[in-house]
Amino acid sequence: MASRYSWGADEHLVVQISEDMSLESNFKAMAMASDLESQHVDGITDICPANASLLVRFNPDQVPPSEVERMVREAEARLEGGTQQSLSTRIFELPVWYNDPYTNETGARFRDRHQTPEGTDLEFAASENNLPSVEAFIEAHAGSPWIASMVGFVAGLPFLFQMVPQERQLEVPKYLRPRTDTPKLTIGHGGCFTAIYSVRGAGGYQMFGITPVPIFEPKQEHADFADSMFFFRPGDIVKFRAIDGAEYERILAEVDAGTYRVRQAPVTFDLSEYEKDPDAYNARLLEVLYGN
Amino acid sequence: MAIEVLEPGLATSVQDRGRPGYYNVGVPPSGALDLYAAAAANALVGNDVTAGVLESAYMGPKLRFRDAAVVAVTGAVVPVLLNGQEAPRWESFEVRAGDELSFGILQAGARIYIGVSGGIDVPLVLGSRSLYALGAFGGFEGRPMQAGDVLPVGAGQGRVGVRLPEGLIPDYPKELAVRVVLGLYDYRLTDEGMSSLIDRPWKLSPVADRIGFRYSGNTLKWRERKQPFGAGSDPSNITDAGYPVGSIQVPGGVEPIILHRDAVSGGGYAMVGTVISADMDVVGQSAPGTMTRFTPVTLDQALEARAVYRARERDMIAATS
Numbered sequence: 001m002a003s004r005y006s007w008g009a010d011e012h013l014v015v016q017i018s019e020d021m022s023l024e025s026n027f028k029a030m031a032m033a034s035d036l037e038s039q040h041v042d043g044i045t046d047i048c049p050a051n052a053s054l055l056v057r058f059n060p061d062q063v064p065p066s067e068v069e070r071m072v073r074e075a076e077a078r079l080e081g082g083t084q085q086s087l088s089t090r091i092f093e094l095p096v097w098y099n100d101p102y103t104n105e106t107g108a109r110f111r112d113r114h115q116t117p118e119g120t121d122l123e124f125a126a127s128e129n130n131l132p133s134v135e136a137f138i139e140a141h142a143g144s145p146w147i148a149s150m151v152g153f154v155a156g157l158p159f160l161f162q163m164v165p166q167e168r169q170l171e172v173p174k175y176l177r178p179r180t181d182t183p184k185l186t187i188g189h190g191g192c193f194t195a196i197y198s199v200r201g202a203g204g205y206q207m208f209g210i211t212p213v214p215i216f217e218p219k220q221e222h223a224d225f226a227d228s229m230f231f232f233r234p235g236d237i238v239k240f241r242a243i244d245g246a247e248y249e250r251i252l253a254e255v256d257a258g259t260y261r262v263r264q265a266p267v268t269f270d271l272s273e274y275e276k277d278p279d280a281y282n283a284r285l286l287e288v289l290y291g292n
Numbered sequence: 293m294a295i296e297v298l299e300p301g302l303a304t305s306v307q308d309r310g311r312p313g314y315y316n317v318g319v320p321p322s323g324a325l326d327l328y329a330a331a332a333a334n335a336l337v338g339n340d341v342t343a344g345v346l347e348s349a350y351m352g353p354k355l356r357f358r359d360a361a362v363v364a365v366t367g368a369v370v371p372v373l374l375n376g377q378e379a380p381r382w383e384s385f386e387v388r389a390g391d392e393l394s395f396g397i398l399q400a401g402a403r404i405y406i407g408v409s410g411g412i413d414v415p416l417v418l419g420s421r422s423l424y425a426l427g428a429f430g431g432f433e434g435r436p437m438q439a440g441d442v443l444p445v446g447a448g449q450g451r452v453g454v455r456l457p458e459g460l461i462p463d464y465p466k467e468l469a470v471r472v473v474l475g476l477y478d479y480r481l482t483d484e485g486m487s488s489l490i491d492r493p494w495k496l497s498p499v500a501d502r503i504g505f506r507y508s509g510n511t512l513k514w515r516e517r518k519q520p521f522g523a524g525s526d527p528s529n530i531t532d533a534g535y536p537v538g539s540i541q542v543p544g545g546v547e548p549i550i551l552h553r554d555a556v557s558g559g560g561y562a563m564v565g566t567v568i569s570a571d572m573d574v575v576g577q578s579a580p581g582t583m584t585r586f587t588p589v590t591l592d593q594a595l596e597a598r599a600v601y602r603a604r605e606r607d608m609i610a611a612t613s
Contacts, residue, residue, distance in 0.1 A: 006475040008536025009566035010594040014476055021522025021531045033316070046315035048534045050558055051522065055534030057315055060569075060595060061602065150532060152318035152557035155427035159532055166521065173525065191560075192522050193532065198318075199426065218417070218429035229418075229429070230317040 003076060005069060008055070013068055015054040015076070021192060025052035026149040026161060027271045028079060030087055030235045035075040044068065049234045050150045051159060051193075085272055091145065091237040091289045092264035094196075097248040098122070098138045098209035102183045107207050113177040121206040125172045125189065138242055140170060141208065144282055146194060147269075148236040156198040156216030158232040163274070163282055178204035185211050187240070196232075212252040213262060222255065224262055231262075237269065239289060265289050293410060293445040294358045297437050298392070301353035301404075303501065304437040306344045306412050310553060311420035311430070320555045321537060322422035322430065325502060325576030326403050328462065328605060329367035333407030335612040336364035336384045338450035343411025344421040346437070348404045349501070350579070352395025353437060355406075357387045362409040362450030368577065369464060370404055371396030383455035401464035402500070402579040410448030424554060425502070460608050464577050467493075470550075471571050471589045471597060476539065477530055477562035485513040485545070489564060489586060494548065496582040502554035505575055507584060512545040514562075524560050532560040538567035538575075540586070550575055570597035 004016040015032070018025040029049035036047050036056070043062030048055040058068050099122055111117045116124045126137035146160035153159075162169050174190040179202060182188065186197045188205030195205055198216035214222065215231040224231060243251070254260035265288045274281040297304075307330060310323025324330030324347055331341040346353065352370060357363075364384045365372045372379040373394045379385050387393065395404065414421050414432050423431025432441055478486065494507035514527035522531040528545050535541065535551055541561040542548045550567055552575065567575055568589065578584065589597070 007473050007566070007591050008476060008539055008563075009473040009568045010591060010598055011538075011569050012536035012566065014534065014536065016477075016533070018520075019523070019531065020520035045312035048316040048557065050532065050534045052531045053533040055315075055536065055558075057312070057536070059312075060598065065591060065595070150534075150558060151316065152534065153532075153559055154556060155314075155318045155424070155429075157318055191524055199428070201426070216427075218427060218434060230314075230319075232317070234316065 007065065010060050010065065011057055013056045013058070013065065013072060015072060016052070017054065018052045021051050021161065023147070023161065023163070023274070024271065026147070027087065029054045031079050032072065032075045033234070034087065035078060036071065039071065041071060048152065051161070086268045086270040087235055089235040089237060089267060089269050090264050091239065091267045091285055092262050093239050093241055093289060094211050094213055095243040095247065095251055096142065096187050096209045096211050096240045097245060098242050099134060100210045100245070100248070102210050103186050103207035106179070106181055106183055109181070110175070110179040113175050113179060115173065115176060122208055125170070125206055125208065128172050129170050141194070142240040142242045145237050145239045145285055148232050148234055148238065151230070151232050151234050154199055154201070156230040156232060158196055158215070158236070160194040160238060161192065162194070163237070163278060165278060172206050174204040175206070178202055182207065183210060185215065187211060212248050212255055213260070214255060222258055235269070237267065237285065239286060263289065265291070293361070293447065295408065295443040295445060296356040296358060297353055297439055297441040297443065298356055299354035300437040300439055301348040301395070302351040304346055304348040304353045305423035305425070306414050306431040307347045307422045308344050308420055309342050310422055311418050311424070314418055315557050318557045319418070319424060319427060320557060321553050322420065322424045323553050324405065325552055326367055326405065326573040328573050328608070329403070329405045331605060332382065332456060332608055333364050333366040333405040334411070335609050336366070336382070336454050336456070337362045337407045337409040337448065339407060339409065339411050339448060341609065343407070343446070344414060346406040346412060349402060350398050352404045354392065354394040357391050357393070358389060360386070360388050361445065362452055363387050363393065364407045365404065366407070367403050367405040368401030369399040380455070382461050384450055384452055386452045401577040403577055408445050409450030410446035413444045413446035426554065454612050456608060456611055460604065460611055466582055468574060468578055468582055468584045469587045470575055470584055471568045471594065472540065472565040472586045473568060473591055473594055474565040474588050476536070476564060476566065478564040480514050480527070480562050481564060482513045482515055488512050489548070490588055493583045493585045496578050496580050496584060497547070498580040500578070500580055502552055503556060504549045504551045505578070506547050506549045508547050512542050514545055528562050529560050530562045532558055534558045535563060536566045538569070538572055539563040540565050540567070552576060568594040568597055570594070570601040
């Protein structure tokens with residue numbers, strides 16, 4: 001389908017690339033955003049790639065909307081011309097204590113809003129995906145990389161899309177009614193997206209675990225936040241690693257001491273190479289991350 | 293120079309003209325919900341319009357000034373009291389060291405702005421003094437004001453008795469027509485759904501804060517379809533997308549929400565249009581119960597309205613200098 005351009009009144013242009021989610025649409029949104037960013041246009045204040053769309057915020061006192069539209073359409077045309085097939089980004093590892101007591105306790109408090117009042121979020125997720133056990137579900141969740149297809153909702157919160165063919169993607173409905181509480185740094189999942197709650201608060205995603213690694217730090221106390229209070233950027237690739245409670249506590253202590261560093265490496269993500277053989281491509285990405 | 297907060301009022305926060313540039317990582321622009329009133333509060337006390345002001349919702353704070361200053365109160369219609377005596381609105385006046393500023397019961401509008409010569413001088417975070425409460429940064433220590441806080445004030449020199457002519461003071465009616473550019477995902481509505489959106493008034497619910505304004509009254513019908521992969525199961529769901537500031541989303545087809553300057557930056561609800569920039573202030577000043585019509589306009593009309601707004605803002609600044 002052709003992209004759909006629409007005005008968000010006089011300060012926004014929204015480009016709907018596709019109605020469904022796909023890595024291809026997301027890649028297009030990110031590539032268009034990166035093209036526009038590189039032009040440093042006065043008056044374009046925010047360039048926000050989303051899962052399958054792009055939001056551009058501008059100040060019409062500085063740049064006429066028609067001019068913004070022309071530039072965005074040109075960026076799209078350049079992409080269609082095949083000049084940009086790869087994205088410079090990074091891959092990193094995020095340890096997750098799956099099936100942890102914090103999210104389990106929170107889940108237990110809001111059972112009346114859940115599809116399975118008697119079970120847990122992870123049991124529900126396993127059964128929805130026809131997996132034999134919670135362990136098998138965790139293995140599927142931590143087994144392949146995810147890409148930050150969008151950062152937002154609230155400050156620093158990544159939406160993550162699993163880098164596997166669609167038939168293997170984990171899908172779980174959201175809670176029937178949203179909770180009023182979610183622990184900070186919960187690994188949640190709704191539809192086909194995993195999200196990491198950057199702040200404590202309301203939420204409707206199923207809760208699978210918690211990471212000891214901060215992803216949003218307004219006070220910028222730790223070294224990983226020296227340049228920015230936000231860890232995630234659109235296009236980041238993340239590999240989860242299942243850890244137990246003891247390791248969670250150990251990493252938490254390192255984070256508090258300021259000695260913990262996120263394992264990460266720069267990578268170039270090439271969509272067409274990925275699509276030829278996702279599993280082989282992911283294996284190569286992990287080689288970059290783990291340096292062997 | 294400092295101000296003691298004796299009573300915080302309701303949702304009182306430091307705001308300025310906002311923090312563009314970080315929406316791609318989920319940080320909204322923030323800034324005063326009524327930018328015109330905030331700019332006037334600054335201009336009346338001799339500040340640049342970008343200085344920090346206090347914004348309160350419905351209930352003003354009680355403040356004690358440790359030092360002399362020039363103050364102006366703008367925005368909602370509310371009695372302004374200096375040491376218990378009525379003080380003017382939309383006009384600068386003098387406060388002396390030890391004076392107490394307080395407020396009576398709100399009569400119209402929703403948000404009160406307090407400008408102080410020198411400006412409320414909390415640190416800039418990502419280029420702005422505005423509180424972004426969900427992210428717990430900006431403003432005074434990343435949170436709304438509490439009793440006992442001591443607010444820093446910059447150095448400034450204002451003149452006493454500067455006032456705006458009547459024609460530059462807005463009124464805050466209980467019935468509003470808010471101009472909207474339709475679009476975004478409005479193709480998902482049936483014709484009947486679109487007609488319920490724009491042909492009938494909506495009532496502002498009590499859920500009206502810096503993040504969004506929720507309305508009730510009608511139900512919108514969506515076109516039948518097989519939901520695309522990645523969108524939720526409800527017909528009002530879309531594959532999560534960026535939300536324009538001012539966009540109107542309609543979760544479940546009931547209770548449209550206008551996102552305001554502390555907007556959540558994106559999510560999975562279809563948006564059917566966006567309030568024009570020139571009308572965001574009047575939305576910010578609407579109190580629960582306000583009957584609101586969404587009036588469709590074109591982009592060109594939105595730009596004309598913006599030009600009128602800017603001209604009025606220039607007139608306001610000229611009238612204070």
